[in-house]
Each structure stands twice: as C-alpha cells, then as structure tokens.
Amino acid sequence: MHDLSNQVIGQKLATIRRNIYNAAIKAGRDPKDIRLVAVSKFHSADAIFSAIQHNQMIFGENRIQEAKQKFTSLLLENPSIHLHIIGPIQSNKIIDAVKIASVIETIDRPSMLVPLDKAIQKIGRAPKLFIQINTGKEPQKAGIFPEEADYFISLCYKQFGSLIQGVMGIPPVHDDPTSHFKQLVSIAKKYYLPEISIGMSHDYEIAIACGATFVRVGTAIFGNRPLYSIQNNTDKNA
Numbered sequence: 349m350h351d352l353s354n355q356v357i358g359q360k361l362a363t364i365r366r367n368i369y370n371a372a373i374k375a376g377r378d379p380k381d382i383r384l385v386a387v388s389k390f391h392s393a394d395a396i397f398s399a400i401q402h403n404q405m406i407f408g409e410n411r412i413q414e415a416k417q418k419f420t421s422l423l424l425e426n427p428s429i430h431l432h433i434i435g436p437i438q439s440n441k442i443i444d445a446v447k448i449a450s451v452i453e454t455i456d457r458p459s460m461l462v463p464l465d466k467a468i469q470k471i472g473r474a475p476k477l478f479i480q481i482n483t484g485k486e487p488q489k490a491g492i493f494p495e496e497a498d499y500f501i502s503l504c505y506k507q508f509g510s511l512i513q514g515v516m517g518i519p520p521v522h523d524d525p526t527s528h529f530k531q532l533v534s535i536a537k538k539y540y541l542p543e544i545s546i547g548m549s550h551d552y553e554i555a556i557a558c559g560a561t562f563v564r565v566g567t568a569i570f571g572n573r574p575l576y577s578i579q580n581n582t583d584k585n586a
C-alpha cells in the first residue's frame with residue numbers, strides 16, 4: 349500500500365495548515381479565507397479516514413468512479429465532509445458527480461451545461477460550480493481558454509445563476525505559476541466570482557500570495573501516488 353500512517357498524515361496536515369496560515373499573514377490576508385482541499389485520488393478510504401480524524405473536512409477527487417467508490421459511505425457516515433470534483437467529467441458521469449459533490453470545480457465546456465442542469469433537477473441537489481480555465485492553452489488539459497471566458501461565463505450564468513461561484517486552474521508544469529494564478533484571479537474579479545481554486549503541493553504558498561481561496565494539496569498530505577497514476581492525472585481524458 350502507498351498509504352502513510354494516521355500519525356504521519358496528521359503531521360503533514362499540521363505542517364500544511366501552518367504554512368497556509370503563515371502564507372496568508374505574509375500576504376496580508378485572513379487565514380480563514382483560505383481552505384485546504386485534501387486531494388485523495390489514488391489513496392484509500394483508510395487514508396481519507398485518517399485525515400478526517402485530524403479534522404480535515406474537504407477532499408478532492410479527479411475521477412468520478414473512484415470518488416463514488418470511496419466517498420459514498422464516507423459521506424453518509426460523516427455528513428460534514430465536502431467533496432470537490434477536480435477532474436474532467438464525461439457526460440455519462442455527470443449524474444454521479446451531482447450526487448456526491450459539494451463543488452464541481454471543472455465546468456469546462458458548453459456541452460456539459462444542459463446535462464448538468466438536468467442532473468441537478470433530477471437529483472434535487474445542487475453542487476457549487478467553478479469554471480476551469482486553461483490559462484496555458486495546453487491542448488491536453490481541460491478548461492476554456494481565457495479569451496472564451498466572456499462567452500462561456502455568461503452562458504454558465506444563464507443556465508445556473510448564483511451556483512457559479514468560482515474559477516479553477518492548473519498552470520503548465522514548467523511555467524512560473526504566478527502569471528497564471530494572477531490571470532485566474534483577474535478573471536474571477538471581473539465576474540464577481542468569490543472563489544479561486546489554485547495551487548497544489550509545490551506552489552500553494554504562491555497561490556495564496558496571488559489570492560487563492562481554495563488550495564488543492566495531495567502529495568504533501570498523503571504521500572506519493574502510485575506510479576501508474578502520474579501519467580495524465582490532470583489531463584482531459586483521465
């Protein structure tokens with residue numbers, strides 16, 4: 349197994365919370381305005397349960413099938429847990445996403461809007477929605493391009509109104525993330541979207557300096573993922 353012990357997960361969470369606090373203070377921000385999404389993809393329900401025991405309540409998963417398997421009973425047993433979907437959602441998985449997610453961070457194409465609206469009506473439960481923006485314009489990555497934001501965000505507003513709450517982005521691995529984070533923040537501001545989901549294990553402190561309201565941290569909490577997960581784990585067809 350690749351899971352770290354309960355104690356180590358607790359220590360890692362404590363370190364990250366301290367780093368988030370310090371990064372917020374340094375940036376002149378209220379630490380309470382930054383929430384930690386513990387990205388548990390490829391880690392077991394036991395590892396997730398360890399994090400819960402150390403008071404972690406927000407989790408992120410990027411595959412619906414895996415999220416459903418691990419979180420259906422965890423959510424029933426722990427009603428205060430919130431799950432964020434942070435990976436691309438195929439149309440036939442939208443119903444399942446609506447059933448389990450508090451937030452879907454990956455609204456990334458016009459063709460998912462009507463099926464998503466129908467799923468929300470059918471299930472009678474409405475996750476908050478973030479728009480994924482591909483600031484690096486990487487062909488293998490999901491998300492709208494920045495120049496499509498005007499059109500796409502107004503389309504989203506028409507369909508969902510105030511359910512549209514934020515933006516999410518993943519900068520290209522080899523770029524300095526700062527300009528990408530700033531671009532995402534300025535798009536969020538322009539549309540009065542309060543939530544900004546940016547920053548991962550290696551750059552969450554930079555993201556906080558830029559204005560993150562959610563940081564998505566996996567490896568720095570749960571350890572390395574198994575090798576087979578590394579390829580394409582943030583890509584379109586994951």
Ligand SMILES: *Cc1c(COP(=O)(O)O)cnc(C)c1O
Nearest residue numbers: 387434548549564565566567582
């Ligand atoms: C896996 C993943 C993360 C977490 O990445 P780490 O480098 O392990 O912190 C964050 N965001 C998305 C969209 C991911 O797929």
